[in-house]
Amino acid sequence: MKDFKNKVVFITGGASGAGFGQAQIFSEAGAKVVIADVRDDHLATVKKYFDDKGAPAHVIKLDVTDRKGWAAAAEETEKTFGVPDVLVLTAGVNVFGPAEATTFDDYDWVMGVCLGGVINGLVTFVPKMIKAGGQRHIGATVSYGAFVAGATTAPYTAAKVAVLSLLESYWIALKPYNIGVTALCPANINSNIWDSALKTRPKELSNTGYNVTDKGQNFLASIHKNGMDPRVLANWLKEAIEEEQFLCLPYKHAEAMVRSEHQRWIDYTTPGGQKLVDIRPTLPKSKLDGEIMMEREGTSMMDAPPPVEGQEAPPVAFGNFDTGGFAMANANVDFVKEEKKYKA
Numbered sequence: 001m002k003d004f005k006n007k008v009v010f011i012t013g014g015a016s017g018a019g020f021g022q023a024q025i026f027s028e029a030g031a032k033v034v035i036a037d038v039r040d041d042h043l044a045t046v047k048k049y050f051d052d053k054g055a056p057a058h059v060i061k062l063d064v065t066d067r068k069g070w071a072a073a074a075e076e077t078e079k080t081f082g083v084p085d086v087l088v089l090t091a092g093v094n095v096f097g098p099a100e101a102t103t104f105d106d107y108d109w110v111m112g113v114c115l116g117g118v119i120n121g122l123v124t125f126v127p128k129m130i131k132a133g134g135q136r137h138i139g140a141t142v143s144y145g146a147f148v149a150g151a152t153t154a155p156y157t158a159a160k161v162a163v164l165s166l167l168e169s170y171w172i173a174l175k176p177y178n179i180g181v182t183a184l185c186p187a188n189i190n191s192n193i194w195d196s197a198l199k200t201r202p203k204e205l206s207n208t209g210y211n212v213t214d215k216g217q218n219f220l221a222s223i224h225k226n227g228m229d230p231r232v233l234a235n236w237l238k239e240a241i242e243e244e245q246f247l248c249l250p251y252k253h254a255e256a257m258v259r260s261e262h263q264r265w266i267d268y269t270t271p272g273g274q275k276l277v278d279i280r281p282t283l284p285k286s287k288l289d290g291e292i293m294m295e296r297e298g299t300s301m302m303d304a305p306p307p308v309e310g311q312e313a314p315p316v317a318f319g320n321f322d323t324g325g326f327a328m329a330n331a332n333v334d335f336v337k338e339e340k341k342y343k344a
């Protein structure tokens, strides 16, 4: 799809961060945008933004985990602008802590939004998009996290790996219908996701095993401040849709990144290789490693000096910083090792 003029672009999570960037860029390319989001404060901001511009945009309050809400949002969208030409599934949340401390609520909330929200969007809109005919596209904001193992990111990583796999299935399945699919896999974005655990998480799903406090979330905010500008990211998505590209890692070093992240799967296939998985992170980093880290995170790891070829690697992430207990367990989780718990 090369031309977005008068196209209908439906974006979940479109009222903040990556989704708002996407709404702006597609609107500027001439599209009519539908912004579906659960947060009233975010929706009010974007409504004002598009009203002030006089651009065709429609906001819908939608919790992507609510299937009845999806049916109603689809009906409202069709009545307002028509069946989406482009569906962008971006809504997401995050919260981090030791895998072993994860509660049912942690899984249900993170996977409900990040995976369930994508499934609900696909099941709601794919039949309508097929029936409407013509050239169409589905994009989803996955994450670079889909390629990276993490001891403190279990629900988030599991959701993102699953979304990437789902999208590949749909990419293959939807080719005969002239519907393209793009999996956008950014690393750090300058967004508001850091406040989701305290402000977006529903009360009925708030029994967490993780330390979730203002201090820890503010540390997370300081990481996201270095992230990619959402408008820059949205341009990567737009170009990927124009080129019918399935996988979009929005980085110059995309190929090297995927190659190095997947090396661990090759290593795991033999006992000797498996040892390398533990050793590799302790090895000196190359100049390319440093460039990749800067591209991904917008910083060479929490303001530690950038890695230099031939010199010892800098301390591992967070090693020298007061993280406010970010990604640690709740102090009251009685089975987790003491060093993994946050004691303020």
Ligand SMILES: NC(=O)c1ccc[n+]([C@@H]2O[C@H](COP(=O)([O-])OP(=O)(O)OC[C@H]3O[C@@H](n4cnc5c(N)ncnc54)[C@H](O)[C@@H]3O)[C@@H](O)[C@H]2O)c1
Pocket (backbone or CB within 6 Å): 012, 013, 014, 015, 016, 017, 018, 019, 036, 037, 038, 039, 042, 062, 063, 064, 065, 090, 091, 092, 093, 094, 113, 114, 117, 141, 142, 143, 144, 145, 185, 186, 187, 188, 189, 190, 191, 192, 193, 194, 196, 200, 224, 227
């Ligand atoms: N921030 C990052 O560094 C980063 C990195 C990789 C991928 N991502 C992904 O990018 C996507 C967008 O996140 P962001 O970083 O722009 O965060 P953000 O918080 O700025 O925007 C996400 C939007 O999704 C909405 N949302 C949350 N739960 C929802 C629900 N149940 N129903 C409907 N809307 C809901 C929020 O209200 C918010 O407006 C997410 O899928 C996230 O996992 C983010």
